[in-house]
Every structure is written in C-alpha cells, then in structure tokens.
Amino acid sequence: MTAATELVVRAEAVAREGADAFSGAGSLDDLAEAERQFLGKSSALNEIREAIKSVDGSERAVVGKAVSGARAELEAALSARREVLSASAAELSATRERLDVTLGGHEYVRGHLHPVTRIWRELEDVFVGLGYKVAEGPEVESDWYNFESLNFPPGHPARAMQDTLYVRLGAPETVMLRTHTSPVQVRTMEKQKPPIYVVAPGRAFRRDTLDARHSPVFHQIEGLAVDEGITLGDLLGTIEAFIHALFGTDLKARFLPSFFPFTEPSLEFAMSCVFCRGEGCTVCSRTGWVELGGAGMVDPNVFAAVGIDPEVYSGFAFGFGIDRLVQLLYGVDHIKNLWDGDVRFISQF
Ligand code: 2NL
Numbered sequence: 001m002t003a004a005t006e007l008v009v010r011a012e013a014v015a016r017e018g019a020d021a022f023s024g025a026g027s028l029d030d031l032a033e034a035e036r037q038f039l040g041k042s043s044a045l046n047e048i049r050e051a052i053k054s055v056d057g058s059e060r061a062v063v064g065k066a067v068s069g070a071r072a073e074l075e076a077a078l079s080a081r082r083e084v085l086s087a088s089a090a091e092l093s094a095t096r097e098r099l100d101v102t103l104g105g106h107e108y109v110r111g112h113l114h115p116v117t118r119i120w121r122e123l124e125d126v127f128v129g130l131g132y133k134v135a136e137g138p139e140v141e142s143d144w145y146n147f148e149s150l151n152f153p154p155g156h157p158a159r160a161m162q163d164t165l166y167v168r169l170g171a172p173e174t175v176m177l178r179t180h181t182s183p184v185q186v187r188t189m190e191k192q193k194p195p196i197y198v199v200a201p202g203r204a205f206r207r208d209t210l211d212a213r214h215s216p217v218f219h220q221i222e223g224l225a226v227d228e229g230i231t232l233g234d235l236l237g238t239i240e241a242f243i244h245a246l247f248g249t250d251l252k253a254r255f256l257p258s259f260f261p262f263t264e265p266s267l268e269f270a271m272s273c274v275f276c277r278g279e280g281c282t283v284c285s286r287t288g289w290v291e292l293g294g295a296g297m298v299d300p301n302v303f304a305a306v307g308i309d310p311e312v313y314s315g316f317a318f319g320f321g322i323d324r325l326v327q328l329l330y331g332v333d334h335i336k337n338l339w340d341g342d343v344r345f346i347s348q349f
Pocket of ligand 1: 182183185186220222224260262263293294295296297298299302317318319320321
C-alpha cells in the first residue's frame with residue numbers, strides 16, 4: 001500500500017468513527033467534546049492533512065480530496081446531531097422551567113390600625129369638623145399642670161381620687177405621669193389667647209388595678225372651648241352634635257349633675273345605647289343609656305391660674321375615655337384584650 005492510499009484509508013476510517021461519535025452524543029456538551037476531538041486543531045484528520053506533504057506530488061490531490069470528503073461528512077453528521085439535541089434541550093427546558101402564572105402566590109396579609117387608634121382618629125375628625133384644633137403635650141407632668149392649675153389645692157382630697165403614679169424626680173410628689181390630658185389644655189391656655197377651641201387626645205395613667213374596665217394606662221380625649229359668651233347651652237349642644245356625628249342623629253344625649261374641681265357647674269353625660277338605640281338591652285343593662293364622660297363650665301380659678309379674665313371670657317370643657325368607648329362599640333368584655341398584643345384578637349375589629 002502506498003503512503004497515499006494509507007492516508008486515504010485513514011481519512012475514511014476517521015470519518016466513520018467521527019460520524020458514529022457524533023450520532024452517539026447524548027447531549028450538546030458531549031457533542032462539543034466530540035467536535036473538538038474529530039474536527040479540532042489536533043484531530044486525526046488534521047494530522048492526515050499535514051501528512052500530505054510527505055506524499056508524492058502526483059498523489060497529493062487524491063489524499064486532499066479524501067480529507068475534504070471526510071471533513072464534509074463529519075460536518076454534516078455534526079450539524080444533523082446538533083439539530084436533534086438542541087430541539088430536545090429546548091423541549092426539556094420548556095417542561096422543566098415552566099412557570100404556571102395561574103397558580104397564584106402567597107397571600108399578602110394586610111394589617112389594620114388598632115381599634116383605639118381608629119376611634120381616636122375618628123374623634124379628632126369629628127371635632128376638627130366642628131372647628132377644633134388637636135393639641136398634644138407631655139405624658140410626664142409637673143404638679144402645676146396636672147393638679148395645681150386645675151384647682152386641686154395641695155392636700156385636696158380630689159388628688160387622692162386620681163390615684164397618681166409619681167415619678168422619682170425632684171421633691172417627692174412633684175413629678176408624675178399625667179392622670180388626664182387636661183394639662184395639655186392648660187398649656188394651650190397659657191400660650192394662646194381666646195378664642196380657644198381645642199381637643200387633647202392622648203394617654204393618661206392612674207394607679208388602678210387592672211380589671212375588666214380599668215387599666216393603669218388608658219386613653220382619653222378632652223375638649224375645651226374658651227370664648228366670649230360661651231354658655232352651658234353651648235356645651236350641651238356640642239356634646240349632642242358629637243354624639244350625632246359619630247353614632248347617628250337618632251341617639252340622644254343625657255346630662256346629670258356631678259363634681260370636678262376644674263369645672264363649675266359640673267356634669268356627667270350619657271348617650272342612648274348604640275346597640276338598642278335607647279330601647280334597653282343587655283349592653284345598657286336595660287336602661288337605654290350608656291355613660292360616656294364628664295364636663296362642665298371652666299372654673300374661674302382655672303382661668304385665673306392661666307391669666308384669662310373670667311369677667312370677659314367663659315368656657316366649657318369635657319372629657320371621656322377612648323378605650324371605654326371602643327369596649328362599648330365592639331363589645332370587648334375585658335380591657336386587657338385590647339392591650340396584650342394578640343393579633344388574633346385585634347384583627348377581629
Ligand atoms: C372625665 C371627665 C373632664 C374636664 C375633663 C377640663 C380641662 C380644663 C379645664 C376644665 Cl383645662 N376642665 N377638663 C372637665 C370636666 C370633665 O373629664 O370623665 N374624663 C374621662
């Protein structure tokens with residue numbers, strides 16, 4: 001066998017071997033590896049082409065033709081196999097990576113405001129609608145703002161009524177957690193000349209033992225109107241207007257005489273029961289009424305304490321508990337349920 005014939009035979013063998021390797025490749029990666037082996041720089045076919053130089057001139061063409069024939073055969077087999085493997089790879093990823101957008105996702109659980117926050121804001125809205133401003137102040141107060149200015153003289157028994165939580169700061173019993181939000185109104189009257197129409201919602205603190213309706217931390221809203229010619233009639237009308245705005249115009253307001261050091265005269269007010277609309281039910285103990293809070297005409301001593309002339313101005317003030325109102329509206333049997341941070345309870349409202 002001449003050298004040329006031997007090269008031709010080798011080229012044909014390489015073409016067969018390569019075509020088999022290509023059609024046997026199980027993946028595109030395997031195919032790329034086979035391509036390197038049979039068509040790459042250091043492939044057997046390249047070696048054969050290099051070897052042409054050692055063949056007689058007259059026989060080179062035969063070998064060259066065999067090499068390019070083998071190359072064409074290999075390339076055809078390669079591209080045929082590549083087509084098959086690419087198609088099945090695409091099909092595989094279409095099944096494996098399919099995203100079913102109709103499946104839906106994880107539920108997004110949306111929270112809501114605490115019912116006390118919500119009622120607090122609704123109350124603010126009602127009073128803003130009546131022309132009042134909303135005021136805030138410190139929760140730690142001095143004796144002056146919490147008691148003295150509000151006509152509780154030192155040693156007055158009404159101070160004992162308030163079950164004050166004192167703060168260990170300065171002289172004994174001079175710094176305390178505010179027992180009501182009235183200090184905010186006093187601060188407003190000191191800063192600002194009448195006319196004053198202000199509400200002070202906020203946290204207040206008393207040394208109460210926790211029971212179904214009392215918590216040492218509670219929320220109240222107080223209102224204050226100071227102007228020329230303010231009368232008890234304005235107070236009664238304002239309370240009625242707020243009850244109508246919040247609960248409906250079919251509900252009535254009721255007033256009873258009472259006592260507070262900072263108002264004279266003083267009264268307590270009730271409204272028709274929101275559940276039976278005054279007919280009598282278990283919520284209102286069949287009376288048709290629910291107690292709301294206290295109110296009265298600002299005592300002249302309070303005006304004197306803040307430098308407002310009681311001969312020129314008069315005013316009324318009122319206050320009631322926000323937590324109590326929430327308990328009533330939602331039928332919360334124990335106040336601790338509002339505050340022990342159990343979202344399963346709060347999410348009901
Ligand atoms: C209640 C009773 C009340 C006031 C609060 C007040 C404030 C000033 C002057 C006079 Cl600066 N009065 N506030 C008056 C009467 C009653 O609250 O039962 N609160 C929960």
